[in-house]
Amino acid sequence: MIDRDQIVGEDELNAYVDGELPADRRAAVEAWLAAHPDDATKVGAWRKQAELIRERYGAVADEMPPQRFSVNRLTRRSYGAVAAAAAVVAAFVAGSVLGWTVRGVEAARPSDLTLFTADALDAYRLYVVEVRHPVEVPGDQRPHLDAWLSKRVGSPLHAPELDKIGLKLVGGRLLPGPTGPTAFFMYETPSGERFTLYCGRTGDHDTALRYTTGPQNAAYYWVDGDLAYVLSGPAEQDKLHAVAQAAYDQIDRRMPPEQGG
Amino acid sequence: MSEFHEHIKVAIPALRRYAQALTRDAETADDIVQDTLVRALRSEHLFHGGDTRAWLYTILTNLNRNRLRSLSRRPVLAPIKDSDAATGGPEAGGRDITRALDELAEDQRSALLLVVLEGLTYREVAEIQGVPIGTVMSRLARARGQIKAYLDGERPTLRRVK
Numbered sequence: 001m002i003d004r005d006q007i008v009g010e011d012e013l014n015a016y017v018d019g020e021l022p023a024d025r026r027a028a029v030e031a032w033l034a035a036h037p038d039d040a041t042k043v044g045a046w047r048k049q050a051e052l053i054r055e056r057y058g059a060v061a062d063e064m065p066p067q068r069f070s071v072n073r074l075t076r077r078s079y080g081a082v083a084a085a086a087a088v089v090a091a092f093v094a095g096s097v098l099g100w101t102v103r104g105v106e107a108a109r110p111s112d113l114t115l116f117t118a119d120a121l122d123a124y125r126l127y128v129v130e131v132r133h134p135v136e137v138p139g140d141q142r143p144h145l146d147a148w149l150s151k152r153v154g155s156p157l158h159a160p161e162l163d164k165i166g167l168k169l170v171g172g173r174l175l176p177g178p179t180g181p182t183a184f185f186m187y188e189t190p191s192g193e194r195f196t197l198y199c200g201r202t203g204d205h206d207t208a209l210r211y212t213t214g215p216q217n218a219a220y221y222w223v224d225g226d227l228a229y230v231l232s233g234p235a236e237q238d239k240l241h242a243v244a245q246a247a248y249d250q251i252d253r254r255m256p257p258e259q260g261g
Numbered sequence: 262m263s264e265f266h267e268h269i270k271v272a273i274p275a276l277r278r279y280a281q282a283l284t285r286d287a288e289t290a291d292d293i294v295q296d297t298l299v300r301a302l303r304s305e306h307l308f309h310g311g312d313t314r315a316w317l318y319t320i321l322t323n324l325n326r327n328r329l330r331s332l333s334r335r336p337v338l339a340p341i342k343d344s345d346a347a348t349g350g351p352e353a354g355g356r357d358i359t360r361a362l363d364e365l366a367e368d369q370r371s372a373l374l375l376v377v378l379e380g381l382t383y384r385e386v387a388e389i390q391g392v393p394i395g396t397v398m399s400r401l402a403r404a405r406g407q408i409k410a411y412l413d414g415e416r417p418t419l420r421r422v423k
Binding site: 010011018020042052053054057058063065068074075154179180201203206226 | 266269270273274275277278281282291292294295296298299300302303324327328330331357358359361362373374376377378382383395398399401402405408409412
């Protein structure tokens with residue numbers, strides 16, 4: 001019969017089913033199964049499950065993938081994102097009514113672009129006039145600010161460093177957003193002109209910069225990874241574009257490929 | 262087309278298969294595949310050799326985990342039609358394999374599908390999930406036990422905590 005150190009456990013039974021068992025254990029497992037009908041039934045059921053899964057989903061791999069998965073097309077879009085930004089911006093220069101500037105396709109459910117841009121501009125207008133309490137955490141506590149907001153938003157994020165283009169980080173705060181907690185960073189020029197970056201999670205795909213303008217304020221929206229960003233400021237497109245582009249470039253470079261868990 | 266692009270192109274059909282089984286919804290699956298491709302192509306400069314296919318599975322697995330995490334934070338507003346499509350299939354109403362997969366925790370489902378549908382080794386799955394091989398094995402064992410119980414008609418003992 002089978003002696004004690006020959007006992008076959010769940011792990012070995014799984015490895016046996018998956019062809020992962022070391023060759024020298026194979027005979028022992030087969031002998032065990034012959035002597036233990038319950039385990040043999042279990043192994044049979046596991047094999048049947050695998051068959052059902054392959055029957056149900058296996059054929060998907062034989063289908064022709066949709067056109068939008070063409071690597072050529074995707075590389076044009078992803079590598080060209082920054083270069084194409086200007087063209088996309090031109091295409092999106094929108095009417096004066098904020099929030100209704102999306103192409104009419106998704107009229108039924110407002111897109112994240114619409115929701116985020118509208119909320120971001122509301123926040124901009126609300127806090128940009130604050131003199132004493134524009135932010136919750138001041139910009140000189142950047143590591144704390146980044147860590148706190150990353151934790152609350154649920155995705156690693158960093159306040160871009162825009163000192164090179166003359167913008168000092170005033171600080172940041174947490175706000176409710178269209179999809180959950182949202183980070184809000186405020187920047188200031190030496191002359192006191194303010195720009196804000198609003199950032200929350202989205203299910204949308206990566207996009208290049210998209211411009212929306214109103215009577216006094218304007219915004220650039222984009223998606224990078226699982227986060228949507230809205231850069232808001234005074235309605236001077238050239239200046240706003242320069243700030244948005246600087247933030248976009250920095251965030252794009254930081255984005256890890258999400259290797260590992 | 263570069264070798265890297267060629268490897269990605271060849272992997273697309275299998276990625277779609279994995280994504281459909283993982284999400285049980287064709288549309289969501291293709292959205293995730295597209296995100297995976299965009300991210301992989303954008304990160305080409307960060308990819309220093311190795312197995313392109315395993316790397317793509319890693320990105321896809323992570324993106325789906327992120328998706329479920331963000332879904333769990335917002336109220337479910339999906340129309341009834343959609344949730345039918347997600348859990349149903351031709352034999353909707355019965356205890357089929359799709360519904361059995363629904364009952365699993367995400368990490369168990371992903372481990373099982375990578376092994377039985379995508380034919381990856383335990384070692385590859387451990388790398389994709391970023392856990393030791395022992396953890397992959399216990400995820401497999403639990404997934405199989407739970408599917409068996411479900412298909413045998415038992416009530417699920419453990420509801421998935423989303």
